[in-house]
Amino acid sequence: MVVGKVTDECPVAVSVELLWKVVFTGDVSIFTKACVGLVDAVEVDGDGGPGSVTTMKLNPAVGDAKVFKTRLLSRDAAARVVKSELVVEGGELAGQMKSQVSEVKVVPAGEAACVVHMTVEYERVDGAPLPPADEAMIVQGYLSLIKKVEEYLVAHPGEFA
Helix, strand or coil: CCCEEEEEEEEECCCHHHHHHHHHCCCHHHHHHHCCCCEEEEEEECCCCCCCEEEEEECHHHCCCCEEEEEEEEEECCCCEEEEEECCCCHHHHCCEEEEEEEEEEEECCCCCEEEEEEEEEEECCCCCCCHHHHHHHHHHHHHHHHHHHHHHHHCCCCCC
């Protein structure tokens, strides 16, 4: 049962093909390089396909969040859609969230631009919806990674092309 659903989108000044390659194909070395200063390390447990668990170790400058784990549910390269679930283990989050599923769709918006559509569905342990500010924070956390990658790719054109 889904208690809350949050959606947002963000324009990106990078082609859909390049953003997909850097963020969503499963090559963690490219992603880590593009997110320097935000993500310190990325580890994948599995073959990178559905069921694989990705652990991102965040830079201490990010704030209280230190480790972020997701399990890939599906990746459709043709439609450019990725769906994953947050792996809730211990800590403060385990006391609040029962489940959290994110879906990211990347659509072209011109020759060197795209739009990232983000949807997060969640269920809290207590069954109540999150306050709107907390919902916005969840989506912005995901989109901040996309914006960091965009910043890197614009500053280093051709590096991953």
